[in-house]
Amino acid sequence: MSLPLFAPGHQRGLDPVTGLPDGAALADFLADTGSEPAARPPGSDFLLLLELYPQARDAQRSLAAIQRSGAYLQALFGSASQLYSLGLGVFA
Numbered sequence: 001m002s003l004p005l006f007a008p009g010h011q012r013g014l015d016p017v018t019g020l021p022d023g024a025a026l027a028d029f030l031a032d033t034g035s036e037p038a039a040r041p042p043g044s045d046f047l048l049l050l051e052l053y054p055q056a057r058d059a060q061r062s063l064a065a066i067q068r069s070g071a072y073l074q075a076l077f078g079s080a081s082q083l084y085s086l087g088l089g090v091f092a
Helices: 023-033 059-077
Strands: 085-087
Touching: 023 085
Parallel strands: none
Antiparallel strands: none
16 A cells, blocks of 8 residues: 555645645645734634544455545535635544
């Protein structure tokens, strides 16, 4: 089994398992939006962290479960807000 994190051609800014934007993209987004505090009313933004524990017998099945979870969350929340994959089954 090859680990997707070390695959040649890995695109920075995207999680290689889920294909969603990664933690670096989230940090860039938060840094960009923090410079204009008066642009949005207070309480209009929120950050939700969701950690998933795949119950699998080996690493390959765990990665597949995380990939399916990312696709499900993207289908569920993708049109309402941006979803980020922070790695190891943690989504924001």
